[in-house]
Amino acid sequence: MSRPQYRRSAFFRFAVALPLLLAALSGLLLWPIYREAVDHIRAQVHAAIERDSWDLEVEFHENGIDGLISAIEQRQARQLDPSTVYLLIDASGIVLAGSLARWPAGVARQDRAWAEFRTDQGEQAEVQVFQLFGQRWMLVGRRSPLASFDRSLALQLAWTVAGMFALSALAAAWFSARLRRRLRGLAQDAEAIRAGDLGRRLWLSPSQDEIDDLAERFNRTFADLERLVDGARQVSSHLAHDLRRPLQAARQHLEELAHRSNLDGPARHAIEASLAEIDQLLGTFAALLRLARLQAGGFERSSEWIDLDRVVADAVELYTPVAQAAGHQLRAALVPCRLQGDRHLWFQLLQNLIENALNHGHSDIDIELQASGELSVRDHGPGVPPESLPHLGERFYRADPARSAPGIGIGLALAQAIAEHHGASLSFENAQPGLRARVSPHE
Amino acid sequence: MRVLVVEDDRHTREFIQRALLESGYTVDAVGNGRDGLFLATTEPHDLIVLDRMLPQVDGLTILRTLRASKITTPVLVLSALGDVDDRVDGLRAGGDDYLVKPFALTELLARIEALLRRPRGGELSTETTQLRVADLELDRLKRVVRRGDRRIELQPKEFQLLEYLMRHSDQVVTRTMLLEAVWDYHFDPKTNVIDVHISNLRQKVDKDARRALIHTVRGVGYRLGLEAD
Numbered sequence: 147m148s149r150p151q152y153r154r155s156a157f158f159r160f161a162v163a164l165p166l167l168l169a170a171l172s173g174l175l176l177w178p179i180y181r182e183a184v185d186h187i188r189a190q191v192h193a194a195i196e197r198d199s200w201d202l203e204v205e206f207h208e209n210g211i212d213g214l215i216s217a218i219e220q221r222q223a224r225q226l227d228p229s230t231v232y233l234l235i236d237a238s239g240i241v242l243a244g245s246l247a248r249w250p251a252g253v254a255r256q257d258r259a260w261a262e263f264r265t266d267q268g269e270q271a272e273v274q275v276f277q278l279f280g281q282r283w284m285l286v287g288r289r290s291p292l293a294s295f296d297r298s299l300a301l302q303l304a305w306t307v308a309g310m311f312a313l314s315a316l317a318a319a320w321f322s323a324r325l326r327r328r329l330r331g332l333a334q335d336a337e338a339i340r341a342g343d344l345g346r347r348l349w350l351s352p353s354q355d356e357i358d359d360l361a362e363r364f365n366r367t368f369a370d371l372e373r374l375v376d377g378a379r380q381v382s383s384h385l386a387h388d389l390r391r392p393l394q395a396a397r398q399h400l401e402e403l404a405h406r407s408n409l410d411g412p413a414r415h416a417i418e419a420s421l422a423e424i425d426q427l428l429g430t431f432a433a434l435l436r437l438a439r440l441q442a443g444g445f446e447r448s449s450e451w452i453d454l455d456r457v458v459a460d461a462v463e464l465y466t467p468v469a470q471a472a473g474h475q476l477r478a479a480l481v482p483c484r485l486q487g488d489r490h491l492w493f494q495l496l497q498n499l500i501e502n503a504l505n506h507g508h509s510d511i512d513i514e515l516q517a518s519g520e521l522s523v524r525d526h527g528p529g530v531p532p533e534s535l536p537h538l539g540e541r542f543y544r545a546d547p548a549r550s551a552p553g554i555g556i557g558l559a560l561a562q563a564i565a566e567h568h569g570a571s572l573s574f575e576n577a578q579p580g581l582r583a584r585v586s587p588h589e
Numbered sequence: 590m591r592v593l594v595v596e597d598d599r600h601t602r603e604f605i606q607r608a609l610l611e612s613g614y615t616v617d618a619v620g621n622g623r624d625g626l627f628l629a630t631t632e633p634h635d636l637i638v639l640d641r642m643l644p645q646v647d648g649l650t651i652l653r654t655l656r657a658s659k660i661t662t663p664v665l666v667l668s669a670l671g672d673v674d675d676r677v678d679g680l681r682a683g684g685d686d687y688l689v690k691p692f693a694l695t696e697l698l699a700r701i702e703a704l705l706r707r708p709r710g711g712e713l714s715t716e717t718t719q720l721r722v723a724d725l726e727l728d729r730l731k732r733v734v735r736r737g738d739r740r741i742e743l744q745p746k747e748f749q750l751l752e753y754l755m756r757h758s759d760q761v762v763t764r765t766m767l768l769e770a771v772w773d774y775h776f777d778p779k780t781n782v783i784d785v786h787i788s789n790l791r792q793k794v795d796k797d798a799r800r801a802l803i804h805t806v807r808g809v810g811y812r813l814g815l816e817a818d
Contacts, residue, residue: 394690398600398601398604398694402607405608405694421693463744463745464772465782467782467789468785471785490774497776
């Protein structure tokens with residue numbers, strides 16, 4: 147399957163959109179929880195700092211600056227809490243105690259203010275600033291656990307989202323692959339029906355789901371269509387079949403009459419004309435029956451290998467004098483082409499296309515055969531109105547409303563049936579000037 | 590000449606019988622396969638006209654039985670089945686010609702005559718390389734045609750047409766017989782294609798000649814010979 151076709155697929159879009167949506171949704175849901183957790187942690191840190199600073203304040207009030215310094219040193223030495231941050235400086239900024247080398251940049255000297263800064267080791271720290279008697283300043287704080295919390299939480303969040311994405315993508319892909327396979331099966335069935343296998347029905351799965359429900363409705367429609375088409379076909383082939391006998395009898399009577407009585411003049415002419423008319427009608431019936439038999443699949447597809455270029459050359463040879471007698475040329479550009487089929491039917495197809503071109507084109511005819519089996523017969527006549535093009539291969543269709551040209555519209559229908567019998571299609575296009583009939587093998 | 594007609598449709602049988610009687614043949618006519626097989630194996634006939642679909646014993650079975658018993662009487666198979674495969678079946682079963690119903694009486698008579706005049710059983714004459722009718726000569730090996738002193742250049746199909754006509758000289762040959770013999774396709778052209786080919790051939794063969802050799806037999810086909818119809 148090519149790329150653009152893939153992108154156009156509803157299932158492909160579904161398989162991408164669903165996980166994206168799920169990921170966005172989970173992000174949206176987890177965000178407030180994350181915020182709340184962060185606020186909670188910050189409040190805890192603040193509470194711990196406040197407890198600590200209260201103790202240190204008490205120490206300062208009771209034992210003075212020396213007591214404070216030793217209390218800070220004691221705390222650091224005991225390492226009860228490795229995340230603690232202390233700093234005590236005097237008025238000139240000299241460090242009296244604490245774990246920091248100097249007053250951190252960006253922290254304002256304002257009593258009881260909260261501040262955040264980054265240590266020399268690059269850790270985030272949360273501190274409270276105190277002004278002590280004698281222009282001394284103290285920082286009490288904690289290295290913030292928020293950064294690592296953020297990191298691990300973000301990591302977890304990312305994994306969760308990625309996992310969800312992967313799971314839902316897998317699920318969507320599996321689901322859509324299944325559906326696509328089913329739809330492809332249905333499409334194949336539909337294509338087969340379109341190609342003329344009217345007895346075929348859409349496949350129904352055992353699950354009897356909505357798709358089966360729809361397929362069953364289509365199947366009922368197909369059954370109705372098949373009945374109608376069969377009816378129409380049977381009417382004409384029954385007519386052809388049933389009318390053949392009485393016509394044949396009439397023909398025999400006339401022929402005997404002509405044979406026995408040595409008639410002359412107008413009577414003989416009348417009989418001969420009637421015989422010719424009856425023969426034409428019988429010929430039409432024979433063509434109709436042959437068409438019906440082809441369409442009903444009554445011919446076995448021949449597996450004999452034939453040289454189609456030979457068959458085309460024979461047809462060209464047969465019709466060249468006919469075209470020349472009418473003052474036209476029959477030109478052929480042929481390349482060797484071997485395929486499996488029935489040479490008699492192919493000859494009939496060519497004959498019908500060439501006769502159509504001769505009778506309606508009244509002009510030179512170009513016949514081309516390609517190695518792929520693509521065959522075209524083109525005249526240089528007036529062509530047909532564009533709206534007639536799709537109907538030319540239909541039984542009894544006449545592009546010429548005045549019905550002045552000979553024939554009853556069976557030749558091209560027969561040609562189309564023969565093409566389809568060989569797994570090809572017959573189409574028509576205006577070649578400006580002229581009409582081009584094209585036989586193209588499927589695939 | 591004695592002809593056996595095996596045809597179950599009474600109307601068609603009597604029609605063929607009357608026509609053959611009028612053309613001077615002796616006719617045995619039966620309406621079912623069993624009688625047909627009996628007569629064909631017990632009485633000598635010059636030709637058998639055999640319908641393909643018959644009650645009791647069908648036409649192709651009769652044909653196979655005859656051929657299996659080494660009876661080589663020419664058989665013309667009549668059939669309502671006109672498609673190529675049916676035709677091939679008919680000829681493969683041992684038929685000498687195959688005519689699709691409905692047919693024209695003239696077509697039937699022309700084919701019967703052609704079958705009766707055909708040289709029987711592997712005589713050398715079918716392989717004759719030189720054909721001659723009046724002052725018209727055809728050499729199959731050299732592929733040369735002469736009318737008197739004049740050499741005639743022919744297209745391949747024209748050569749084949751002329752050869753067929755000369756092989757059946759002084760016989761009526763129908764258009765369908767010509768098509769089947771020369772083109773080897775089974776089909777039914779609507780325009781008179783064959784007439785155009787014959788007209789070209791006639792131009793070349795009878796041009797400047799004192800007597801025409803190719804004659805049109807109205808409503809039937811053509812005949813090659815000195816005698817006009």
